[in-house]
Amino acid sequence: MERLLKRFVGCESPTDDKEAVDRLGHAVAAEWRKRRAKIEYLTRREAGNHLRISWPAGATHKAGASTGRILVLGHLDTVYDVGAIRGIPFRVSRGRAFGPGVFDMKGGLVIALFAADALAHVNWLPRRPVTFLWTSDEETGSKGSQDAIEQEARRSAAVLVLEPANGPDGQLKTRRKATGTAEIVIRGRAAHAGLNPNEGVNAIRELALQTERLVRLNDPRRGVTVSPTLAQGGTRSNVIPAEARLTIDLRVETRDDMRRIERQLRSLRPILPGARVTVKGGFSRPPLERTASAALFSHAEQLAKELGFSVGECLAGGGSDGNFTAALGVPTLDGLGAIGKGAHSPDEQVILSALPQRAALLAGLLATL
Numbered sequence: 363m364e365r366l367l368k369r370f371v372g373c374e375s376p377t378d379d380k381e382a383v384d385r386l387g388h389a390v391a392a393e394w395r396k397r398r399a400k401i402e403y404l405t406r407r408e409a410g411n412h413l414r415i416s417w418p419a420g421a422t423h424k425a426g427a428s429t430g431r432i433l434v435l436g437h438l439d440t441v442y443d444v445g446a447i448r449g450i451p452f453r454v455s456r457g458r459a460f461g462p463g464v465f466d467m468k469g470g471l472v473i474a475l476f477a478a479d480a481l482a483h484v485n486w487l488p489r490r491p492v493t494f495l496w497t498s499d500e501e502t503g504s505k506g507s508q509d510a511i512e513q514e515a516r517r518s519a520a521v522l523v524l525e526p527a528n529g530p531d532g533q534l535k536t537r538r539k540a541t542g543t544a545e546i547v548i549r550g551r552a553a554h555a556g557l558n559p560n561e562g563v564n565a566i567r568e569l570a571l572q573t574e575r576l577v578r579l580n581d582p583r584r585g586v587t588v589s590p591t592l593a594q595g596g597t598r599s600n601v602i603p604a605e606a607r608l609t610i611d612l613r614v615e616t617r618d619d620m621r622r623i624e625r626q627l628r629s630l631r632p633i634l635p636g637a638r639v640t641v642k643g644g645f646s647r648p649p650l651e652r653t654a655s656a657a658l659f660s661h662a663e664q665l666a667k668e669l670g671f672s673v674g675e676c677l678a679g680g681g682s683d684g685n686f687t688a689a690l691g692v693p694t695l696d697g698l699g700a701i702g703k704g705a706h707s708p709d710e711q712v713i714l715s716a717l718p719q720r721a722a723l724l725a726g727l728l729a730t731l
């Protein structure tokens with residue numbers, strides 16, 4: 363597992379570099395071909411190809427024809443530019459492997475291959491046909507893969523997501539917040555700050571008043587966060603600004619709160635006379651609520667027990683592609699990937715001794731679902 367992880371990490375794959383992502387896609391496909399899987403590339407002209415792997419190939423399953431498949435989700439892309447590996451080379455130290463993307467989520471790509479190996483080794487093939495869908499743009503919001511993900515999910519009975527686990531004991535992610543970005547565009551009226559300031563409408567002042575109103579939507583107890591993250595406005599130090607913009611990061615735990623916050627955003631009205639307020643954007647990933655993951659989680663919990671370890675569960679503040687599949691009502695369990703820490707940072711690492719354990723858990727799920 364370590365050798366393969368080193369090879370995948372060495373094959374750098376930033377989302378915006380098609381050639382690089384495709385190179386990793388080919389390396390991963392070559393490994394699956396050795397395991398006699400059926401490989402398809404969902405080709406894209408401007409961005410990396412997605413990789414769809416059907417395994418075991420040619421399986422004739424009654425259950426799996428239309429809706430009974432298992433979908434395993436992951437992504438090929440990382441947040442690191444090509445060359446980042448020179449600064450943070452793949453290395454192993456005290457039982458941990460370090461390198462760009464090692465945890466998010468090249469470890470997951472390795473786990474999937476070894477889960478398939480484990481099942482083939484004991485000649486215990488899954489009851490349902492399994493599709494592994496490795497996409498190329500998860501790190502930038504999955505705009506070019508959401509359709510493919512939803513299409514596969516609709517013919518699946520369960521979705522298993524190999525995103526990193528949470529914490530040192532490898533908690534599974536049974537809930538994920540809905541996430542989104544909204545932009546508030548404010549238009550006022552320009553005027554000379556010295557000659558006729560009162561004839562202007564100060565867009566920055568309006569932005570400040572709106573910001574104050576928006577942050578009151580925060581509700582930590584319900585897990586609702588509305589965070590202004592970017593602000594822009596004005597043109598010159600002596601001009602009353604005619605325009606200002608505010609970007610807001612949105613996160614909530616439930617579909618109800620998602621609708622409520624969106625409604626409140628749409629109903630923002632100007633505070634200063636003469637100002638205009640436009641709201642763009644909103645939530646892009648719906649929440650993964652526990653109703654979607656509970657049954658799969660207790661199944662995984664039981665399997666882990668039989669395998670001699672335990673798994674916990676947690677809420678993740680960030681979204682993943684599991685949010686899309688859960689929103690379709692397809693049972694979804696997330697965080698089945700590697701155990702480690704430091705995603706998206708130079709300190710990114712996985713615990714090597716946990717890799718076989720995670721592969722065993724995934725193999726167990728594939729064999730028994």
Ligand SMILES: [Zn+2]
Pocket residue numbers: 437466467500525526
């Ligand atoms: Zn990821």
